Amino acid sequence: MDKDAFFWMVQDGHLPTPKAAETLGIRILSVDGDEGVIEVSFEATEAFTNPTGNVQGGFLAAMLDDTMGPALASTLKKDEFAPTLNLNVSFYAPARIGTLLGRGRVTRRGGQVCFLSGELEQAGKIVAAATASALIRKL
Secondary structure: OOOOOHHHHHHOOOOOOOHHHHHOOOEEEEEEOOOOEEEEEEEEOHHHEOOOOOEOHHHHHHHHHHHHHHHHHOOOOOOEEOOEEEEEEEEOOOOOOEEEEEEEEEEEEOOOEEEEEEEEEEOOEEEEEEEEEEEOEEO
16 A cells, blocks of 8 residues: 555545546545455435436446545555456446445456456445456556
8 A cells, every 4th residue: 555646645635536536426434455445425416317316327337436446546556547447337226316335346456457346335225336447557
């Protein structure tokens, strides 16, 4: 865990929260940079809803990406970043306006390619889950 890396500089208040994460209302609840696991919350607003009043799936996918990505980012060095290569999302139940809990983890980390998984929960029910892969690169 490199405290000079981007993720930790944001956590320590030395850099601003990325705008996309800010839009999603992210809050980091717990993180273990040694294990590559994270728990976050998001605040879904009315602006995120589809015509039926549920949170549109694209916002849920973005929340999952912003759950798993930081789990990996917490393990990176100062000169590394890790763009998502693919994102596979499964939707299980409608999500409503309000708080969603995200849990993400690095399931396997290779030399450059990493595999991630995560889920979003609302009112004690998993509403969506995802897997992803990311590529570690040097700045």
